[in-house]
Structures are given as C-alpha cells and as structure tokens.
Amino acid sequence: MADFRQLVGKRVIMTGGAGNIGRASAILMAQHGATVAIGDLDIDGANETVEMIKADGGSALAVRTDVSNEDDIAAFVAAAVDFMGGIDVGFFNAGIQMSGAVEGFDADRWDRMFAVNPRHSFLMAKHTVPHLRNAGGGALVLTSSIAGVKGGPGMTAYSASKGAIVGFGRALSAELAPDNIRVNVLCPGWVDTPFNQPAIDFMGGSEAQAEVVKSIVPLGRQAAPEEMAEVVVFLASGMSSYMTNQIIIADGGIF
Numbered sequence: 495m496a497d498f499r500q501l502v503g504k505r506v507i508m509t510g511g512a513g514n515i516g517r518a519s520a521i522l523m524a525q526h527g528a529t530v531a532i533g534d535l536d537i538d539g540a541n542e543t544v545e546m547i548k549a550d551g552g553s554a555l556a557v558r559t560d561v562s563n564e565d566d567i568a569a570f571v572a573a574a575v576d577f578m579g580g581i582d583v584g585f586f587n588a589g590i591q592m593s594g595a596v597e598g599f600d601a602d603r604w605d606r607m608f609a610v611n612p613r614h615s616f617l618m619a620k621h622t623v624p625h626l627r628n629a630g631g632g633a634l635v636l637t638s639s640i641a642g643v644k645g646g647p648g649m650t651a652y653s654a655s656k657g658a659i660v661g662f663g664r665a666l667s668a669e670l671a672p673d674n675i676r677v678n679v680l681c682p683g684w685v686d687t688p689f690n691q692p693a694i695d696f697m698g699g700s701e702a703q704a705e706v707v708k709s710i711v712p713l714g715r716q717a718a719p720e721e722m723a724e725v726v727v728f729l730a731s732g733m734s735s736y737m738t739n740q741i742i743i744a745d746g747g748i749f
C-alpha cells in the first residue's frame with residue numbers, strides 16, 4: 495500500500511503550537527509522520543497539543559519559551575535537538591496582534607509586537623539554521639499575514655511587523671538556497687480564531703467583521719485553522735521541493 499504521508503522521519507521545530515493555527519499544524523505534521531518540538535509561552539496549551547499528538551500515536555515535545563527572549567530560544571532549540579536528534583523543518587508561527595489608530599498608538603506596544611513577530615523569526619532562524627545545514631538541507635515556513643502585504647485601518651503596527659517577516663524571509667531564502675534550505679512565507683487571511691479580537695474590536699465588533707468578511711473575501715467566509723495546516727504541510731514537505739522565496743497567500747481570494 496502506498497504511504498501518502500509527507501513528513502515521515504522529519505524533525506520539526508515550531509513556535510506557537512499552543513494556538514489555533516499552530517496546534518492544527520502540529521497535529522497534521524505529526525499525522526504526516528513528523529516528530530514535533532513546540533516552543534510556546536503557553537506551556538499548558540503546548541502540553542495539550544503534545545498530548546493530542548501522542549494520543550494519535552505521534553511523538554512531540556513542549557518547551558516553555560518566550561520567543562522574545564534569545565536565551566529562551568537557545569534553550570528551546572537545544573532541548574529540541576536533544577529530543578529529536580536534529581532539525582529538518584522550522585515553522586516560526588508564534589505571533590501577537592494589537593490594533594489602534596496611529597496617532598494614539600503607544601511606542602512600547604509597537605516595540606512589543608516587533609519583539610515577538612519578526613524578531614522571533616530572526617532568532618529562530620539564527621539558532622536553527624546550523625542544524626538544518628547539518629541535516630543537509632530542509633525547509634523553513636514563516637507565518638506572516640495578509641496584513642504583511644496589504645494594509646487595513648488600525649493595523650499599521652501589526653502590518654509593519656508582519657511585512658518585516660516577508661522581507662526577512664525573502665532575504666533569508668536567497669542566503670540559504672545554496673545550502674538546500676528552502677524558505678517560504680505563509681500569509682493567512684481571516685482565520686476564525688480569537689487572535690483577531692483586537693482587529694474585530696477596532697472594526698466595531700463581530701457583526702461588523704462578519705460584514706467585512708462577506709464583502710471582501712470572494713469565498714465569503716473565514717478559514718478554519720486546519721486549512722492553514724494543509725498549506726504548512728505542503729511548504730514543509732517535499733511536495734514543494736522546487737519552491738523557495740515565495741509568499742503564499744491563503745486568504746479566500748482577497749488578494
């Protein structure tokens with residue numbers, strides 16, 4: 495019988511695996527045969543994801559990690575390598591969102607968003623790339639957002655932080671291609687998770703958001719986290735072996 499699993503024997507390190515897109519992706523990658531190491535500030539949530547993977551017959555590890563702290567990242571990468579014996583895939587997905595009009599936006603909140611969103615992508619790459627090189631190559635998937643390529647009111651800081659991930663990922667892909675390491679950037683559109691509450695509040699509540707989704711998303715609905723997980727497996731696996739330096743927009747047709 496043919497085996498259609500795409501990540502058999504692959505060792506995945508990822509951030510944000512306690513959250514919605516992260517958990518769905520961790521579970522699907524494990525179902526495709528990967529071992530998964532999850533770094534998240536929410537260690538209870540990350541442990542829950544690990545238990546779900548184990549209940550499914552998979553193998554996973556959770557490490558409490560504040561991704562804005564380089565020491566935490568170094569310790570997480572070391573623990574992941576200890577657990578898995580190396581790294582083939584990185585999925586840098588942790589993120590935070592804050593909304594607000596530019597004239598009232600506090601500079602500390604801007605700095606915090608940058609410390610988590612793009613700076614963590616950089617730090618995770620810095621600490622994992624040597625292991626991908628040791629493995630003879632691999633794949634990195636960076637979670638940006640449609641907000642990183644298309645702006646919206648109240649989203650200046652979040653959009654800037656996610657746009658920085660696009661720029662970082664594209665330069666990184668050029669730097670790592672000679673080492674057979676592919677780098678692609680995933681830009682989800684509206685995904686139905688509590689993550690968007692700041693944007694929803696800025697828009698005037700969930701009814702206003704539902705109207706916007708209906709009017710601007712050609713598919714007429716938000717995505718489920720599991721629909722992003724499918725794209726993550728594609729980008730992490732050999733199914734996308736000739737793709738690097740790409741911005742993959744999964745937004746129901748907005749862009």
Ligand SMILES: NC(=O)c1ccc[n+]([C@@H]2O[C@H](COP(=O)([O-])OP(=O)(O)OC[C@H]3O[C@@H](n4cnc5c(N)ncnc54)[C@H](O)[C@@H]3O)[C@@H](O)[C@H]2O)c1
Pocket residue numbers: 509510511512513514515516533534535536539559560561562587588589590591610637638639640681682683684685686687688689690
């Ligand atoms: N939900 C959407 O509509 C949407 C759209 C576009 C992009 N995204 C991006 O997708 C990613 C996941 O979003 P989600 O909807 O699953 O959100 P989520 O809030 O469910 O998950 C985010 C995860 O990041 C973790 N995290 C936050 N700060 C951290 C820190 N300092 N250290 C370690 N972990 C930290 C959280 O604990 C959580 O597990 C984010 O990068 C987000 O920007 C989401």
